[in-house]
Amino acid sequence: MLSLYAVLIDGAIYASWLFLVAAGLTVIYGVMRILNMAHGSFYAIGAYAAASLVGWYFNNGVGPVWVGYLMMLGCALAAGLVVGLLIERGLLRFMYGRDEVLMVIITYALLLILEDAMKMIWGVNPYFAYQPYAEMGRSVLAGLKVSNYDLMLVGVSLVLGLGLWLWLERTHQGKVLRAVIHDREVAQAMGVNVRRVFTLVFILGTVLGTLAGALTAPAISVAPGIGVEIIVLAFAVVVIGGMGSIEGAALGALLVGLSRAAAVHYAPQFELFVIYGVMALVLAVRPQGLFGRVLARKI
Amino acid sequence: MNNYKKSVQHSLKTLPLALAIATAGVASSFTGAALAAENGKFRIGVVTFLSGPAAGPFGEPSANAAKVLVEGLNQGKLPAPYDKLGINGAEIEMVIIDEAGGAAKQVEEFRNLVQRQKVDAVVGYISSGDCLAIAPVAEELGAMTVFYDCGTSQLFSEDKTPQFVFRTSLDAAVDNIGAARYLARTRPDAVRVGGIQQNYAWGQDSWNDFTLSMAQIMPKTQMVESQMPKVFQGQYGAEISALSVKRPDIIHSSFWGGDMEALVLQANSRGLLEDATAVLTCGESALARYKDQAPNGMIIGGRGPFGAFAPENALNTWFTQAYQSAYKAAPTYPASKMAQAILGLKFAAENAKAEPGKVPAALEMAKAFKGATFESVSGTVQMARAGGHQAMQGIAYGEYHYDAASQKGSVQNVIAFSGECVTPPDGTTAHDWIKAGFPGAQCN
Numbered sequence: 252m253l254s255l256y257a258v259l260i261d262g263a264i265y266a267s268w269l270f271l272v273a274a275g276l277t278v279i280y281g282v283m284r285i286l287n288m289a290h291g292s293f294y295a296i297g298a299y300a301a302a303s304l305v306g307w308y309f310n311n312g313v314g315p316v317w318v319g320y321l322m323m324l325g326c327a328l329a330a331g332l333v334v335g336l337l338i339e340r341g342l343l344r345f346m347y348g349r350d351e352v353l354m355v356i357i358t359y360a361l362l363l364i365l366e367d368a369m370k371m372i373w374g375v376n377p378y379f380a381y382q383p384y385a386e387m388g389r390s391v392l393a394g395l396k397v398s399n400y401d402l403m404l405v406g407v408s409l410v411l412g413l414g415l416w417l418w419l420e421r422t423h424q425g426k427v428l429r430a431v432i433h434d435r436e437v438a439q440a441m442g443v444n445v446r447r448v449f450t451l452v453f454i455l456g457t458v459l460g461t462l463a464g465a466l467t468a469p470a471i472s473v474a475p476g477i478g479v480e481i482i483v484l485a486f487a488v489v490v491i492g493g494m495g496s497i498e499g500a501a502l503g504a505l506l507v508g509l510s511r512a513a514a515v516h517y518a519p520q521f522e523l524f525v526i527y528g529v530m531a532l533v534l535a536v537r538p539q540g541l542f543g544r545v546l547a548r549k550i
Numbered sequence: 551m552n553n554y555k556k557s558v559q560h561s562l563k564t565l566p567l568a569l570a571i572a573t574a575g576v577a578s579s580f581t582g583a584a585l586a587a588e589n590g591k592f593r594i595g596v597v598t599f600l601s602g603p604a605a606g607p608f609g610e611p612s613a614n615a616a617k618v619l620v621e622g623l624n625q626g627k628l629p630a631p632y633d634k635l636g637i638n639g640a641e642i643e644m645v646i647i648d649e650a651g652g653a654a655k656q657v658e659e660f661r662n663l664v665q666r667q668k669v670d671a672v673v674g675y676i677s678s679g680d681c682l683a684i685a686p687v688a689e690e691l692g693a694m695t696v697f698y699d700c701g702t703s704q705l706f707s708e709d710k711t712p713q714f715v716f717r718t719s720l721d722a723a724v725d726n727i728g729a730a731r732y733l734a735r736t737r738p739d740a741v742r743v744g745g746i747q748q749n750y751a752w753g754q755d756s757w758n759d760f761t762l763s764m765a766q767i768m769p770k771t772q773m774v775e776s777q778m779p780k781v782f783q784g785q786y787g788a789e790i791s792a793l794s795v796k797r798p799d800i801i802h803s804s805f806w807g808g809d810m811e812a813l814v815l816q817a818n819s820r821g822l823l824e825d826a827t828a829v830l831t832c833g834e835s836a837l838a839r840y841k842d843q844a845p846n847g848m849i850i851g852g853r854g855p856f857g858a859f860a861p862e863n864a865l866n867t868w869f870t871q872a873y874q875s876a877y878k879a880a881p882t883y884p885a886s887k888m889a890q891a892i893l894g895l896k897f898a899a900e901n902a903k904a905e906p907g908k909v910p911a912a913l914e915m916a917k918a919f920k921g922a923t924f925e926s927v928s929g930t931v932q933m934a935r936a937g938g939h940q941a942m943q944g945i946a947y948g949e950y951h952y953d954a955a956s957q958k959g960s961v962q963n964v965i966a967f968s969g970e971c972v973t974p975p976d977g978t979t980a981h982d983w984i985k986a987g988f989p990g991a992q993c994n
Binding site for chain 2: 253254257258260261262264265268370374375376377379381384385389395396397398400401467470471472473474475476477480511512515516519520522523
């Protein structure tokens with residue numbers, strides 16, 4: 252019985268983390284039709300920025316603990332804004348309208364460039380900013396000791412998901428965005444400044460990526476390569492949910508999280524395959540993903 | 551059209567110049583290589599991870615150790631018996647190569663080092679896959695090669711009659727036999743054992759060696775859980791829960807680098823490391839970074855008598871001081887292992903009966919290295935396995951202790967096991983030796 256509770260708790264925690272990682276990727280694809288390989292680098296930049304700043308803050312005993320958490324969020328926001336704006340204005344805006352495959356190659360090149368840039372800035376030694384994770388302590392849920400930081404991530408993920416959904420479904424800006432998602436050309440014909448929407452969405456997606464990295468940093472050792480590792484996982488979640496769908500990413504993350512936790516507890520030998528097994532199963536039944544729309548081909 | 555003609559004419563005019571420049575460039579690069587080979591210096595190719603997840607914990611300390619040691623040797627600063635300048639009186643020149651990129655790339659890089667850059671010896675390789683790929687090429691090219699870190703047991707079972715390939719680090723089986731022996735001494739009442747390993751050859755082999763050793767050394771123990779997450783996964787929440795619900799007394803892990811540090815942090819925060827004692831075979835490499843996030847009493851190893859487990863001797867004192875003054879940190883076990891490999895190479899070259907100041911032939915160095923006994927930062931090293939090509943040394947384990955006042959971690963309750971106690975003899979595989987109950991093992 253304890254294992255069953257553990258599966259539910261672990262599954263929810265892992266799913267919330269997966270959703271954080273995948274949200275930015277699906278938002279950018281949904282609006283801009285860019286399969287953004289560089290999303291892994293945004294995650295890594297957020298993690299490095301948070302680990303170096305928060306690590307410095309705690310190691311020097313500068314002030315109260317809660318300031319450290321605010322710094323994590325602040326540096327994720329700042330890093331996402333700067334990097335997103337630079338990349339969108341400096342590179343991607345010249346590429347709009349190109350083939351989706353070409354955009355994959357461009358963002359892949361960006362991933363490689365950013366990986367090297369991070370190595371130049373932060374070096375190859377791991378950063379270990381554990382204090383925000385350790386300071387929160389732990390709780391006992393159904394007999395299982397769980398980190399409060401992980402529970403906090405579940406909350407953040409829920410708030411973020413709900414916020415994104417409300418923004419898309421209940422605000423004027425959201426309506427404009429959905430119009431662009433539905434038909435970019437018609438939206439443009441109706442007076443929507445698509446380019447501005449693109450800039451806004453790309454920055455939002457980048458901030459979501461850096462935020463995911465910053466929130467993950469205190470629980471891991473931030474080292475070269477973390478961005479590359481994460482991108483495959485994020486793609487799997489987004490593909491399961493349906494490319495470009497927030498609800499899909501949430502459901503995809505939950506499916507993957509629970510399946511993986513069940514595999515770890517009951518059949519660890521299948522843990523490596525379970526994520527891609529779920530993906531293959533979903534795609535076999537719904538090739539467009541759980542919440543993906545079937546698009547008519549334009550001639 | 552005219553523009554096109556002009557362009558072609560211009561191209562034709564500049565073509566010979568371009569060809570000349572290109573030819574000169576190619577010629578100079580070959581001349582450079584030839585000069586380098588004939589400049590009287592002892593060229594060593596050093597290969598280790600300079601990028602990727604293994605760079606921080608392993609590659610950088612190794613490269614730093616190589617730089618410290620080569621500089622010290624070139625200035626004649628090392629204590630005896632390594633006080634002769636450079637190697638055999640010849641100044642050492644080092645070429646450092648990144649090990650990242652996979653075995654196929656490394657084979658290409660190795661050929662480049664030997665054939666174009668004309669190095670006199672190659673010291674390197676952390677990845678077992680790289681070692682297995684390089685060994686036959688080294689033998690084919692007749693290139694003196696010293697593996698300093700990779701631990702695969704297959705190395706000399708595939709390269710059965712080695713001539714130019716040597717390994718100054720220990721077989722990975724030694725780590726796990728040593729861990730089991732340490733547990734038998736310090737936790738004889740432990741019964742329930744769990745494990746978490748990275749899911750590739752290293753993790754799987756480590757778990758196999760450990761469970762087989764435990765079955766022999768502590769037969770009452772039960773393996774209650776085995777987790778094999780993907781390498782570099784970073785998040786181990788579900789694995790920690792799965793281990794927790796099985797209530798183990800001991801948790802064995804061969805995790806390394808960032809994965810190991812993340813595991814310790816997450817498992818400690820969730821109380822798993824209070825309920826069970828962790829045994830980390832590579833734990834020493836993060837000794838300075840655990841701080842108060844690892845519990846006192848956590849068992850750590852350094853893959854031999856390296857890093858914090860290195861004995862006090864003149865060589866180690868010099869090396870530790872030189873490394874600390876250059877990099878403001880104590881050398882961890884990968885650094886000690888790199889130093890050991892270069893010292894082994896120097897020993898071999900200086901016993902190869904070459905004229906002073908000359909670089910000996912690879913075959914002569916290999917003959918001198920085979921079966922040698924040389925002094926190192928880790929004590930005395932005997933090339934006593936694999937027909938004299940594999941080092942045999944003891945291994946030590948100890949417990950992590952954190953001092954809040956100085957904010958430093960250290961190793962306490964260290965127990966060392968001799969090489970004869972933990973190393974399989976020639977003519978048998980590690981698995982067969984363990985399963986047979988370690989016949990011939992001489993333990994103190």
